[in-house]
Amino acid sequence: MFFMKYVFGFLVCTCLIFISTYPSNVQAQQKYTIYLDADFSGATASSLSIQQGINTALAEVDHQLQGIKFDVATKDHRANSLRSKRNLEAFLADERALVVFSGLHSPPLLANKDFINENKILLLDPWAAAGPITRSSSTENWIFRLSIDDSNAGSFISQKALEQGFSKPYLLLEDTGWGRSNKKTMTQALKDAAIKPVGLSWFNWGAGKNHAKVLLRDIKASGADVIFFVGNSAEGATFTQAMVELPQDIRLPIRSHWGITGGDFTEKVSATQREKVDLQFIQTNFSFLNDDLSMFAQRVLALAIESNNDIKNKRDINAQTGFIHAYDLTRIMIAAIKQVKLTGNKNKDSQLIHQALESLEQPVQGLLKNYQRPFTPYSKDNPNAHEALTIADYSMGKFNKSNEVVLLK
Template identity: 75%
Template sequence: MLIMKFLFRFFLFTYLIFITTYTSNVYAQKKYTIYLDADFSGATASSLAIQQGITTALAEVDNQIQGIEFGLILKDHRANSLRSRRNLEAFLSDEQALMVFSGLHSPPLLANKSFINDNDILLLDPWAAAGPITRSASEKNWIFRLSIDDSNAGKFISKKAIEQGFRKPYLLLEDTGWGRSNKITMTQALNESSVKPIGLSWFNWGVGMNHAKVLLRDIKASGADVIFFVGNSAEGVTFVNAMIELPQSTRLPIRSHWGITGGNFSEKVTASQREKIDLQFIQTNFSFINDNLSVTAKNVLALAVKSNSTIKHPTDIKAQTGFIHAYDLTKIVIAAIKQVKLTGDRNQDKSLIHHALEHLVQPVTGLLKTYKGPFTPYSKSQFNAHEALTIEDYAMGKYSPKDEIVLLNSLENNHQSNIIESIE
């Protein structure tokens, strides 16, 4: 009898331990985290906008999918590729971490691309534009982008400049992988229109005002009629202010990549200063600064205000591109997660989501457009498979006197206007 009681208590105790451990493990699996590995020190506006876009999209599902809570962890790589690598290593060590969103800078992604793909890191890119980012050297590709793709950006900027009558562009590019990839695509795009760059100059991050003035004088002396600029906000401020300080007869129009919009450019170069130059830059074809916002866009903006204490008005989103792309990309990720059955096993769930992203069944309504199969299985012969946007989604923009980014046109609108002109 005593033996029976002992065995009963032993098995009861063992059962309770098992149940407690099992429940604990299940509870642990009830939360996944998303890493945002971006530059919160130098390109703060872009990183905050991406953060706000992600949190707004998650708020639409009450931060839960299939009963699992999703949270966001911020990692500041300070535009340093080695620091970004450490953040990726921390992600791999975090059993609750499911995916990584990247930021504005391309160099950290270019430097760590092999590491990302080799370690099956599910990486979502809502800004960084360098063409090679989503083009893996092998069939294995874990990077998905919803942003401008420099394989097309140079072509778009070149097309718009040529349409405006420019024939002697000068390339002024930052000396990074991003700048070098733009050198290739811009030159190719210009060659297709029988236009050759009249010159090329490289600059480093942190370029000084005096050196910027020397470069600008040399560019003017070359006979150029427009500058194609590829750089970020800090260097954009330096070159534009240097241009403003030159005599008016020496100033040239600037057609820029969008890197200048990722920081505090509009604060460092005031509206009165910007009136002295002709500056336009590439964007994607949606803005909250629009009198004809759709119901969807109005609802997203209202939720953004509710979900982010720093947003009261569209102008409070300092780098709208980051918000828009991150919101749309998070919506696509949510749709992919809903298409599968999460298991609680991080590695298995990453693979399931990766497959679902390449095989989305239902359309996803975003701010830029409705996405129908935005991604497809990647191969070297399908090098656009992990690009959600195309050149038809691009536009040129400029800063308004109120420091707002105003869209000027899009490829589709210009195509339509050309058809009308030919009919007339």
């Protein structure tokens, strides 16, 4: 009897030890987390739309790849580069964190680019547009972008403005790395067209309306016939409101970067106010508001509604750019993962996915287009290697009376 009790007790203890250790190990092996490091405070619409796009693409594979579950963890950097770096450090410390998606703002990526590449953080960029983001100063380049590239954006905005008959542009840019990269490309594009900007003014985040009015009056006095604006939603709303409140003969057309679409611009600047300003901005050339949605796009929209509680119809997808780019980029990431054999080791798997992203064997259907090997190995002689889009994928857009972004043919 004693022997049987001893054996039974031994088996129970062994089972308890097994139960206490085995499931947690298996669970750890079966999960990877995607970090979304974005501004959920000041540019909420853009960040939420990126999250929705990632979730919809993951839903197509039931959030699982090779038996490993994938989920999304949101990290709010509040447009602060130091806070973004802390999120990146948390990512490095998290053994189950595999990939980082970035948000709308370029400055956090510009400030932390070397840190990202030195630590081999696999980062996918579905919005931030500053040109240097994907151009590494070393052989290590871990940032992949599917978005507008400011190396081309300035040229595109300038080209479209000149096609509309403007010839005296004034540059009104936010004083950040993003603004400075656009100054370079816009100035060069205008130079190629034998045009020199009438003037240049810088502004900081949080610029006030009175300051904006003074600047706008000075711009009008310079003889400019159009303003090239580079800024985010908050400052875009301030300058647009200031323009509306000026006498009609002082108001100038605005051709803007897309930063104004990533926040609450349409809540601050009503449709009635927007009718008083000629405002257009750069976009990429797909929208769920198109009348001729393909069967593929219709299926994606249906899945988006099914997978996201806050989407009831296509008009609930605010800041569509974020959704569209994040969805396409997640599909490309999934294709890269399917091309390799995951090991469960974060460092090994991120290296495998990095290599696969640069050498995709099969095309990937997206909302914007069918991607044929969107990325290639990076080198200084191949500066566009980590850019999935080209200038051919851009268009101009505007807000309609329903606060929606519509593309201009």
